[in-house]
Amino acid sequence: MYDIEKYMEALSVEEALDYLAENPDAVIIAGGTDVLIRLHKGKLAEAHLMGIGRIEKLKGINRDNNGDIHIGPLTTYSMLENDPVVLENIPFLSRAAGSVGGPQIRNTATIGGNLCNGAPSADSAPVLMCLNAVLTLQSAGGKRTVPIRDFYTGPGRVLLHKGEMLTCISVQKSDYKGCKGEFFKFSQREAMDISTLNCAVSVWVENSCFSDMRIAYGVAAPTPVRCETAEKKAKGMEVTRENIGIIGKAVLEDIMPRDSWRGSKAFRLHLAEVMAVRNLCRLTGIEE
């Protein structure tokens, strides 16, 4: 038995937002793989939960007429991993989704939950950072959009006000069109594990040069981060192994991993460089 005081199940976005307006301290629970584990560990007690798992409108992925992709926050990792729109246009999000936990967890855990709990290790976050995803946050009073980079405010903290709920994750066509993306999760085990570090890279190559590049990490800072210094440096660089090495070194300027029992700062810094280089080599077909 979980230490739940009260449970309400919202069946529509409107119902959920009204309930949140009246019960701003209610904890939103979607797939449950985070909230229930916090209850299990005693990090949350006598909880007042609002379940949203049955709101069909918040599930699934579609591409609109402009080519922008919209991901419902209740989309599970299994759905993301196997979705044709994702596989065709942003396959590195599929890879990231497929690296989370194990199959049973992926069948229930949602991308929205993974973002809203603010975990620095969220495996989908670096990819969404590379894609400049825009989050729609809705409350009974209205809605606003926030770029994912601004969404994270600290470890376990996100820019979600009381009464607000994430209702859509959008990726504009210009953020994926023509790019190739790669995701690299580094964890001790190959399944059921938390990232020691994760890294997503997307590149646009024109005339053998990087015309644009985005690099993002999880667990490399208190929040998922983009590496602007490296990205700027990369722009216009010729695609060579040497330049990839330079970019790999440059990522270190934008990240600040910490020492923890899960991995030392020195190891994470080292890995960050290795992972950026490996991702870039894979994307460009250059031997590492």
Next chain:
Amino acid sequence: MEFKTVGKGEKRKDAVAKVTGKAKYTADLDMRGMLYAGIFRSTIAHGRVVSIDTSEAEAMDGVLKVVTPEDVRGYIFPTSGHPFSLDPAQRDIADRPLLTDRVRLCGDEIAAVIAEDEITAAKAVKKIKVGYEEYPFYLDPEDAMKEGAVEIHEGVKNNIVGHNRIALGYSDIDAAFGKSDHVFEDVFETPPVQHCQMENQVTYAYIDGNDKVVIVTSTQIPHIVRRIIANLYKLPYGKVRVIKPVIGGGFGNKQDLVLEPLAVFLTMQAGGRPVMLNLTREECIACTRTRHGMRHYIKTGVRKDGRIIARQLRSYGTSGAYASHGHAIVGKQGSNFTRTYSAELASSFEGFTVYTNMSTAGAMRAYGIPQVTFAVESHHDNIAEALSMDPAAFREMNLIKEGSPDPLGHVSLKSYGLKECIRKGKEYIGWDRKRQLYSMQSGYIRRGVGLACFSYATGVWPHLLEISGARIVVDQDGSVQLQVGAAEIGQGSDTILCQIAAETIGVPYEMVDIEPFTDTDSSPFDTGAYASRQSYVSGQAVKKAALEVREKILERGGKKLNMDSSELDIVDGNIVVKKDLSVLVPISDITLASYYEKETAAPIVSDVSNRINANPLSFGVTVAEVEVDLKTGKIKVIDICNIHDSGKILNRVTAEGQVHGGMSMSLGYALTEKMLYDPETGKHLNNNLLDYKIPTILDTPELKADFVETYEETAPYGNKALGEPPTVSPAPAVRNAVLHATGVAVSSLPMNPQNMFDAFKKAGLI
């Protein structure tokens, strides 16, 4: 020798119940009126409780009672699952209170709540308030041994639980080293790790209508539980009944009394109502038992040609907060150290088992031998490398010789297949070619091959008693009911014992049935599942009981058929003529009469006990090939094979299963597993299955198992230890393969990416 069922891959007796979900484990058994207990555990690593406030917890609806150390004063007991010794000096250390106000580890049991349901128990535990006085805590045995360290158990000087010494040959080991051409020294560390059997520890106890204390528990040692409970509560043995349902794995974690004594106390507090203690995974990892973490100082003197002149090992093992198996595990290391290899002049072992403020260490699969083998086998590769010798050749030169007497005079060395295991292993992995091929590599992906050998004793004789009981009842139709005190915990002993009974009597395997529960009220006396003893020791008892039954059937058959029983045999459930195997009658003709023939009815039964005064060594080798990514520190095992001399293999399918499982456990030991403690607070950092990293299916390579079948004359059917041995040698084999691949001589486990990053950095490889 031709056998009918022994040696065949018979299907497990419990398999259907397990695939249909009908097998009943402890928590699956329900009783009316069940109460649930929760334990308040200390939040500090070392100190003393100065205040306990249970009032809020006691006031909660659904809480029956809160028990504190004050209520249980004087109940002190030993926990380890060893056979009793008539010599008081040999008995286990009794240092465990039911609840304690002297805190010895983070998670120590201070108070217990009895409640109507699990969540009330859990919530009430949170409402208990405890104040502490804190002492310095120790997470390293050598720190705990220092002068001035606080005694974790009062009166235990320097916190030393046990001190073992073995010396063979020269009494002056330094003189022996003086005669060597080279002397090599290394220090190795092996971490504390946890069993992580899938079923956590769980027990419930109640008092039945006849004032009998009944304990239903997930244990490997039902009869030992009974003895310790009876002694603790000064109850007649007849008033204590222990029931072992189906068990979801033990690996030594359940060769100890962790929950049973408290569960009994709690049911006594609850008027005999059943009280269940069902640990969470977090509690099970942190607060039950672990493998001893150890540091090994090892020194070897060799001649120029590689022959070992002198060997010395000094080991420090952390016992954690309580003695549990005491010095027995480090002691077993000592005798093992002198067995696999010989030294021309001298061998010396000194071991310390030391209290620390870590989780209590106890039995875990292979009982200290994975630790010592990691040290010895890693050290041997370091020596071979320094001497530019092939590591396999170095070993072959120094192995004990076939037929040589055991140096300690304890065990028979009659069956000895180790050299053949090495040959097979080398052939399997392509040893000579790959040792050559991988000797000159550049680039950041490197490959290497390594091997490691071991020996392992079968059972605990002569240190302790080896005895087992078996009872056979032959039904009216010739069906055989086998009753044993051996504990099936997943390893497959019930299946093997049924095969032995069927083979010996001469009936098909399908005709033999065995009850999956052990019940000390009706199961014959056997000390339980540990020391890889069941198929050897219990098997011998079953064979004895089966021979007796067989004789009785033949005797009765002879009378009925007017033939001398010596002319008869039993084959496939029929009485046959021995010389031409012609079938006379099915045994059911005889057994039916044994029940109902008015003048002579006497059902055919046997009830035996069998003591064994022998202890053959089983042997084996692991060969492994690894691929190392120098940049990420990841080690991928790409090929691995264990080759075992466990005597005759009684069931190929279940034997392979044991080998695979042991290999997997050792791969976790090698690569990912370690119990972590916060150096600032002594708290557990990773006591859950996300952070404590046992291998997943994606981390596990294809596992190969092979056997060199010798025939051990002292065994029921030529068999020797197999349950634990597979988990001994994979870790050092992988370590040695990494040495081959990278030139980096790893000295501590696990070889996880972080540690390999540090090692490669130090070696200048990255």
Next chain:
Amino acid sequence: MKKTITLKVNGKEKTLDVDVRMSLLELLRDTFNLTSVKQGCGEGECGACTVIIDDFTVDSCVYLAVWADRRSVRTAESLSEGEKLSVMQEMFIEEGAVQCGFCTPGILMTATLMKESGKKYSRDEIRRALSGHLCRCTGYQKIIDAVGKGLEK
């Protein structure tokens, strides 16, 4: 706090009041006596509590019982019909994939869904599909063998 739910368990529909605090694991074990569903960790890390909901597998320990409302739940108790075992069950026995048996029912649920999907699986894909289950006895070797054989039959 209770909620009324209607669900199908192993083919039988039932309406009942459920404590909202209850996990699906507890509902199945305590109310329906389906004790093949095992608790190994309580946080979705071991897979011993795996059941099939509609057409996907979940760790029933981190799934609220009320979420099973209007859904169909299957456990290992449903796999055999009388004495007749399913192909996967048969293969687990034949290949020696069962040891202590605690992880077995959960793995069988994943394997059953794999079989029902009709998809072909490479050995690596079998591993990946089973990667939400921990087993400490078998090293997974014979489990993979059994699932592979079961898929071929």
